[in-house]
Amino acid sequence: MNQDFDVNSAARNWRVDASVSATPSELVNELFASDVLTLDQLKARLSKPDYRSLQATLERGETLDSSIADTVALAMKTWAMEKGATHYTHWFQPLTGSTAEKHDSFLNPAGDGVAIMSFSGKELIQAEPDASSFPSGGLRATFEARGYTAWDPSSPAFIVRHANGATLCIPSVFLSWTGEALDLKIPLLRSIEALNKAVTPALSLFGASEGTRISSTLGAEQEYFLIAEEYYYRRPDLVxxxxxxxxxxxxxxxxxxxxYFGAIPDRVLSFMTDAEMQLYALGIPVKTRHNEVAPGQFEIAPIFENSNIAADHQQLIMQVLRTTARKYGLVCLMHEKPFAGVNGSGKHCNWSMGTDAGENLLDPGETPHRNMQFLFFCTAVIKAVDDHQDLLRACVASASNDHRLGANEAPPAIISIFLGSELTDIFDRLASGKGGRGPEAGLLGLGSSVLPEIPVHAGDRNRTSPFAFTGNKFEFRAVGSSQSISFPITVLNLIIADAITQLTAQLNEKLKGSDATLDSAVAELVKETYTQYKRIIFNGDGYSEAWHEEAEHQRGLLNLRTTLDAIEHLNSEKNLRLFEQYNVLNERELGARQEIMYDIYFKTVNIEGETTEYMAQTQILPAAITYLAELGNVEIKSKAVKGVTEELVEIADELYENLRTLREQNEALGGEEIHEKAHHMRDHVLPAMQEVRRAADRLEKVVSSKHWPLPTYRQMLFVK
Known part of the structure; x- marks a missing residue:
């Protein structure tokens, strides 16, 4: 194989032409949400009573009036056909972590060779896909196939385009015939309602008007790698x-x-612009694009949205990035650690909560030490994270994320909160009885009269913290780049709803039958709660060995290093009570999710183990043997030939022995139960894979590049 030819081919394998070029000259305000059935679009197509009925569901959470379904379906079909759609699909998020869709045509035969385009309210509200072939964790047996998708009216329908047409996508939930959640969206929607019910009574104490609704908001930063297609398909491991x-x-x-933040390569920038135009049309408010830390790594980030919409949009962002990259001769890698030794990719979830009037409840304002409402809700977050470290770790647990957590700017497996110096000082002063705030940072002079003085932020940032306060939100940095954000958001909504419920009850007790003012009662509650839970606050280096020692042995924080350590906590008695208390997941639904996580972990590592064995046996070892044979034909007596030959023999024999061990572990599987198999993968297959890799990577540095069968890191990371 001529690797130089591969480099040239990979570098040239793209062209900007009419079929792939985006149209950035279009005004974004005209393009934005042009493929989304917005409320304004519906308002223009529905009668006033029908629109008001639908609006009550969307804005006030009232039960959907099924009698308007036919009218809405007609409006939806008419709009979609005007956009060029010929098919529709209930678009949902099964427990695979990706999305699913089954397309049906609007076309219906009407007899005598005539067909009409139809779409009824019944078809809008409910469909019946096969539920047996999706993971269910024991909720459904294979022979029990019936499942339902149901329209989620709180997320707008949209058009997905392809080269030969378009499809109307109807965001939906997915449930079993027995009514149990088989997807990620039902518990997310339940958790949003739980948060609303928890926050509303607390907010009323601070003077909120009656009828105020609360929802969580989210902005998810998406990191990813791009490599040339030429290399991707020559790497069975990547495929x-x-x-x-x-x-x-x-x-x-x-x-x-x-x-990091360098000039974006032209090929990549063309891809990014194309993807952004598609995302704008889908109503996704992408704001930021830049080079990330590792070579070949990039990031895209939208601004805040309602967390239900954000979850849908995050899935679409991944889909659009993957499909658009192919137009430019690239492949988009979403894996958390596609390349060893450089940064992995995360999906930093910037979480907050706000009212329907637009008030951000985690905005400290100019005087955070006097903002009792902010201090109350911030304290609730501190309590929630400490009480439920296990859930926060479990909701981001996966075989792929295990490779990322703990290094290269990814947070460690120990859950802690970074508050920053100013907020920590304010809470410490409250706890000590001092109150007030320390010296304000003021302005930062830049030493040149032509440069403006800039305001200093209240605190620095910490890229090693898994849960960091960043001005008016908390950034959950431990979420993996490939996973759906729906379950992490569900957990955040749930645990914070629980903490707010408890603190609101305690606050009411302090106010009951006493002369205490609201401010003094909140100050006392914040002091007590912060003192109890301040062990979770850590503003230092999350990678240091000293912190790991302190966290585990002095503070008593959990260090759940691997996925299997984390997910065994998922359905503990404490967590089961929590999920059931707020009607987010029942015992069977929660147990099913744990079972699926074990199953996915086993299958992921099993596939990796068998792929490692296949590549080492059929590609890498033969390359070494071929090169050895070539050296053996050299008749010139040379120290170089002798030295290289001896080194090759040593490493090739080491690879062969390690490969035999891996083959044995791959065949053993570890038992009959999925839990046994998962633990076998972690404890035996992964270490055996690592030993095979260690020998193979040594061979890569010795075998002639003419014989090496795989594109190298040097090529994949740097050829753009």
């Missing part, structure tokens, strides 16, 4: 597993720190 199972450290990785 099968999404990550490189082999690859020697290149002479240069991210050490020079020159990629």
């Amino acid at each position: 099968m597993t999404g990550r490189t199972l082999f690859g020697a450290k290149p002479p240069r990785g991210q050490e020079l720190e020159d990629h």
